[in-house]
Amino acid sequence: MSGEPSLFSRASAEVVDLHRFFVDWFVAERANAVDFTRFERVMGDGFVMVAPSGQILDRTAVVDHVRxxxxxxxxxxxxxxxxxxxxxxxxxxxxxFYVEAQLRGGKHSRRQSSAVFTTSSSAPNGVEWRHLHETWLQVPER
Known part of the structure; x- marks a missing residue:
């Protein structure tokens, strides 16, 4: 054992850190201080996302949407x-596996997510996202 964090520890840290990035990137008052390349570096080649709606998005579509x-x-x-x-x-x-809970515009939503990570020495937490599948647990309130 080399003493380096486990793959699960690195992937868990990546899930939490990337969602912190999203909050900072999406909140107008914080967005100017955020480095977008952090997001691009962790989206692996061939990344695919299945959105809660069932839509399948490739890496380019996800990166462009977030940008x-x-x-x-x-x-x-x-x-x-x-x-x-x-x-x-x-x-x-x-x-x-993880649950993502959001509060946006005063409305709550929750989604069950499963993500596939592979090791990457160039990624901040040592892993990159390869696949993400999200399913509504609580659709955003109207």
Whole structure:
């Protein structure tokens, strides 16, 4: 054992850190201080996302959507990550499950997510996102 954090620890830290990035990037009052390249560096080649609606988005679509959504929320926007747990894994790949809870415009939503990560020495937490699947647990209130 080398003493380096486990793959699950690195992937969990990445889930939390990336959602902190989203809050800072989307909140207008904080967006100017955020480095967008952090997001681009962790979206692995071939990344695919299944949105809660069922729409399948490739890496380019996800990166473009996040880039153009900069400063689109007020300071009440918040994300919390709950119930992170490991799924299948091997030496350099792991599936991580978590619940993402959002507060946007005073309305709550929750989604169950499963994400696939692979190791990457150039990524901030040593892992990059390869696949993300989100399913509504609580559709945004109207």
């Amino acid at each position: 153009t959504s900069r400063a689109s929320c007020d300071d009440g926007f918040a994300i919390s990550i709950e119930d992170i747990r490991p799924g299948w894994q091997n030496a350099d790949t792991i599936v991580v």
